[in-house]
Amino acid sequence: MPSPYGPKAEAGPPGLAAKLLGFCEELRSEGVAVGTSEILDAFAALEQVPWTSQDDFREALAATIAKSQEDRRLFELLFERWFFRSAEAAAIERGIDETAQRQAGGDRLDIDELREQVRQAIIEGNEGEMRDLARLAIAAFGRQGEGSGVVGVDVQRIRRTLGLSAGTQAPAEDSAAEQVPIDRDQLNRFERHLRRELERDLIERTSTLPPSRPLAELDRALPTNPTQDLAAVHRAVSQMKRRLATLGHEQRGRRRGQSIDVRRTMRASLETGGVPMHLRYRPKRPRRPEIYVLCDVSTSVTSASVFFLSVLHALHDSFRKLRSFVFIERISEVTDVFEHERDFRVIAKRISSEGGVADVSGYTDYGRVWLEFLGQISDELDPRSTVIVLGDARTNGREPHADVFAQVSERAGRLFWLNPEPKLYWNYGDSVMAAYERYCDGAFECWTTRHLENFVNVVAGGVPAAD
Amino acid sequence: MADGSVAEVKDALAQAGYLADESAALVSFLAQRLGKPVLVEGPAGVGKTELAKALSRATDRQLVRLQCYEGLDEAKALYEWNYRKQLLRIQAGGEDCWEDVHGDIFDKEFLLERPLMQAIASPEPVVLLIDEIDKTDQEFEAMLLELLSDFQITIPELGQVSATTMPIVVLTSNNSRELTEALKRRCLYLWLDYPGLEREMEIVRLHTPELPEALARRLVEVVEMIRALDLKKPPSIAESIDWARTLLLMGAEDIDRKTFEQSMSIIVKHRTDIDLVAERVGVKLAEPVRPQG
Ligand SMILES: Nc1ncnc2c1ncn2[C@@H]1O[C@H](COP(=O)(O)OP(=O)(O)O)[C@@H](O)[C@H]1O
Ligand SMILES: [Mg+2]
Numbered sequence: 239m240p241s242p243y244g245p246k247a248e249a250g251p252p253g254l255a256a257k258l259l260g261f262c263e264e265l266r267s268e269g270v271a272v273g274t275s276e277i278l279d280a281f282a283a284l285e286q287v288p289w290t291s292q293d294d295f296r297e298a299l300a301a302t303i304a305k306s307q308e309d310r311r312l313f314e315l316l317f318e319r320w321f322f323r324s325a326e327a328a329a330i331e332r333g334i335d336e337t338a339q340r341q342a343g344g345d346r347l348d349i350d351e352l353r354e355q356v357r358q359a360i361i362e363g364n365e366g367e368m369r370d371l372a373r374l375a376i377a378a379f380g381r382q383g384e385g386s387g388v389v390g391v392d393v394q395r396i397r398r399t400l401g402l403s404a405g406t407q408a409p410a411e412d413s414a415a416e417q418v419p420i421d422r423d424q425l426n427r428f429e430r431h432l433r434r435e436l437e438r439d440l441i442e443r444t445s446t447l448p449p450s451r452p453l454a455e456l457d458r459a460l461p462t463n464p465t466q467d468l469a470a471v472h473r474a475v476s477q478m479k480r481r482l483a484t485l486g487h488e489q490r491g492r493r494r495g496q497s498i499d500v501r502r503t504m505r506a507s508l509e510t511g512g513v514p515m516h517l518r519y520r521p522k523r524p525r526r527p528e529i530y531v532l533c534d535v536s537t538s539v540t541s542a543s544v545f546f547l548s549v550l551h552a553l554h555d556s557f558r559k560l561r562s563f564v565f566i567e568r569i570s571e572v573t574d575v576f577e578h579e580r581d582f583r584v585i586a587k588r589i590s591s592e593g594g595v596a597d598v599s600g601y602t603d604y605g606r607v608w609l610e611f612l613g614q615i616s617d618e619l620d621p622r623s624t625v626i627v628l629g630d631a632r633t634n635g636r637e638p639h640a641d642v643f644a645q646v647s648e649r650a651g652r653l654f655w656l657n658p659e660p661k662l663y664w665n666y667g668d669s670v671m672a673a674y675e676r677y678c679d680g681a682f683e684c685w686t687t688r689h690l691e692n693f694v695n696v697v698a699g700g701v702p703a704a705d
Numbered sequence: 706m707a708d709g710s711v712a713e714v715k716d717a718l719a720q721a722g723y724l725a726d727e728s729a730a731l732v733s734f735l736a737q738r739l740g741k742p743v744l745v746e747g748p749a750g751v752g753k754t755e756l757a758k759a760l761s762r763a764t765d766r767q768l769v770r771l772q773c774y775e776g777l778d779e780a781k782a783l784y785e786w787n788y789r790k791q792l793l794r795i796q797a798g799g800e801d802c803w804e805d806v807h808g809d810i811f812d813k814e815f816l817l818e819r820p821l822m823q824a825i826a827s828p829e830p831v832v833l834l835i836d837e838i839d840k841t842d843q844e845f846e847a848m849l850l851e852l853l854s855d856f857q858i859t860i861p862e863l864g865q866v867s868a869t870t871m872p873i874v875v876l877t878s879n880n881s882r883e884l885t886e887a888l889k890r891r892c893l894y895l896w897l898d899y900p901g902l903e904r905e906m907e908i909v910r911l912h913t914p915e916l917p918e919a920l921a922r923r924l925v926e927v928v929e930m931i932r933a934l935d936l937k938k939p940p941s942i943a944e945s946i947d948w949a950r951t952l953l954l955m956g957a958e959d960i961d962r963k964t965f966e967q968s969m970s971i972i973v974k975h976r977t978d979i980d981l982v983a984e985r986v987g988v989k990l991a992e993p994v995r996p997q998g
Binding site for chain 1: 711727728731732734735738739741744746886889890892893894895896898
């Protein structure tokens with residue numbers, strides 16, 4: 239039905255129609271029932287909203303095209319891929335235009351002007367504006383020189399160049415006006431936008447997504463049933479055990495001879511008046527555990543964490559020298575639970591009820607987890623230790639502390655990451671997998687026993703199984 | 706309600722006591738601009754019905770509500786003849802010839818208008834709420850679909866009744882069954898889910914302004930924590946609001962373990978849910994409250 243109301247919103251950029259059709263086509267290939275009437279409605283709806291507003295644009299399309307919760311989920315996944323780039327370009331263009339107008343003819347981005355706008359948006363708590371300005375700032379600094387490639391660094395660089403900090407500010411040179419101070423929380427929110435936009439930028443530049451992998455199917459394959467394949471998980475893990483065992487021997491072999499345990503030698507010397515008569519050697523087999531497993535049990539990996547827990551269960555079965563930890567906002571050791579309990583269901587229950595994982599928000603704080611892990615365990619890490627992380631690397635916009643993770647990697651012999659999400663989703667949204675992956679000896683998508691076997695194969699020096 | 710922009714619609718809804726998120730505001734806006742019905746789906750208690758009510762308040766239109774239930778038929782949804790009154794008329798007619806009587810008793814006067822008819826026949830534009838459509842059967846859905854395409858009803862004895870004004874139509878569904886493709890085609894779609902922390906807090910505070918902010922925040926945090934558990938019936942916004950009122954009555958200052966145990970039955974009702982929540986959430990509350998970070 240044509241609208242009897244007011245004027246149409248301005249037409250979208252050229253090529254939008256074709257793009258929209260392509261988008262619908264791909265949705266269809268994912269199993270979303272997009273018919274002609276949906277497409278016509280979508281065009282009619284787009285006439286009613288300013289296409290330059292990303293939220294309105296997206297919601298108008300979703301309301302006319304995605305007609306179930308499941309449809310909406312697929313819609314979100316594909317939308318980013320199809321429209322982000324053009325929406326971003328539009329926002330940047332618009333931002334520059336507006337700035338230019340305000341500056342009466344100036345055609346370049348003025349840092350002071352930008353700073354003022356950002357401060358204004360921060361103070362008003364205007365999220366949409368902050369996001370647009372974050373893009374603008376990134377575009378502006380991108381033109382000045384290359385980014386460092388590390389998101390966290392770039393965020394701080396941009397923030398400093400904009401002269402933004404929490405607390406009272408020195409007024410800009412040409413204005414004597416008193417500045418309203420911004421607090422840490424407000425600034426954090428802007429930094430979060432910067433981070434998200436930088437990440438998107440990185441994704442745009444570095445990763446090309448496989449065009450037609452059936453997302454829906456990938457998701458359906460996610461394990462949801464607690465004990466499905468517990469046996470298969472155990473099989474894969476015992477394979478891994480054999481491999482890691484030989485690995486340990488190789489390294490010990492290289493380390494010729496035994497080393498003296500100074501502390502124990504000194505203690506023994508007390509009996510002989512302080513003269514070290516009896517040398518004490520370090521035990522041949524290391525006392526300390528060799529494998530450390532850190533397992534994300536937050537809500538974002540709910541469906542996967544059961545699978546993860548069964549991996550943990552199997553690991554404990556195979557390795558005596560194993561310490562396991564679960565985490566959400568904080569880390570908590572659960573080695574005891576596994577050592578004293580055999581029944582998987584009981585274990586899963588005990589971990590969720592008394593794992594001691596202090597979480598009010600249910601949001602994972604990876605950065606904090608590394609800090610805590612390093613604080614508690616780092617002395618015990620040595621080149622023979624293997625660290626395995628099971629998690630989705632979704633930081634919820636919190637500081638990822640990749641530098642701390644790098645330290646863990648440095649001290650441990652080997653560091654592997656098993657991610658319960660299909661690779662396709664990595665680094666999308668708040669996933670910062672790329673930041674961690676570079677410090678890993680291997681990062682694998684892992685949400686089925688097949689993946690687990692594949693991981694074991696690779697660890698064992700074999701060829702990864704074809705997809 | 707001014708429907709100039711999405712933001713204006715959102716404001717108007719807020720004025721009417723409904724805090725809409727982006728998608729709810731946009732769909733409300735489009736419904737008016739495009740004259741299309743809206744299908745709102747989502748779990749119970751997330752504000753589906755309230756959205757329609759708020760739209761009626763915000764647009765100053767009368768709300769016409771059809772509450773669906775199993776076995777709802779056209780007589781109860783569209784119209785039916787008032788047999789008692791007709792019978793009286795026939796008896797009163799005495800010797801009149803049948804032709805005359807027949808003409809008389811099938812007059813508007815003897816028609817009982819049900820919600821769908823009311824909405825169509827109304828001289829003023831209304832908001833038509835067809836609540837919990839998933840409780841009806843497919844046959845009813847087909848009838849509805851026809852109505853929503855033509856906005857007219859044919860009464861064999863009287864002829865056609867066509868809408869003279871365009872109603873805003875809101876259909877809600879708790880998702881207890883899949884609706885037909887055809888009906889979905891006709892509609893704009895809105896999925897309402899449990900709100901995020903901030904919006905839920907605003908909603909709770911809107912309904913219980915006396916509740917201190919810190920307590921409201923704690924409340925929604927705990928509710929969110931409970932929703933993350935795998936419950937039969939997770940607490941909805943309605944439960945959050947009820948709980949807020951209860952806490953006010955109890956004069957609670959914080960949600961510690963004791964307060965929680967005393968009032969928990971407000972938010973979780975199933976026996977097994979209660980056990981699970983007590984075990985998982987109650988335990989955590991015993992520990993001193995850690996500041997959010
Ligand atoms: N966005 C909102 N703003 C204000 N109140 C809301 C909002 N969403 C839900 N509520 C309140 O929550 C309660 C449940 O809403 P209701 O519409 O009955 O849920 P549903 O129809 O989805 O089952 C009502 O008291 C309603 O006022
Ligand atoms: Mg309802």
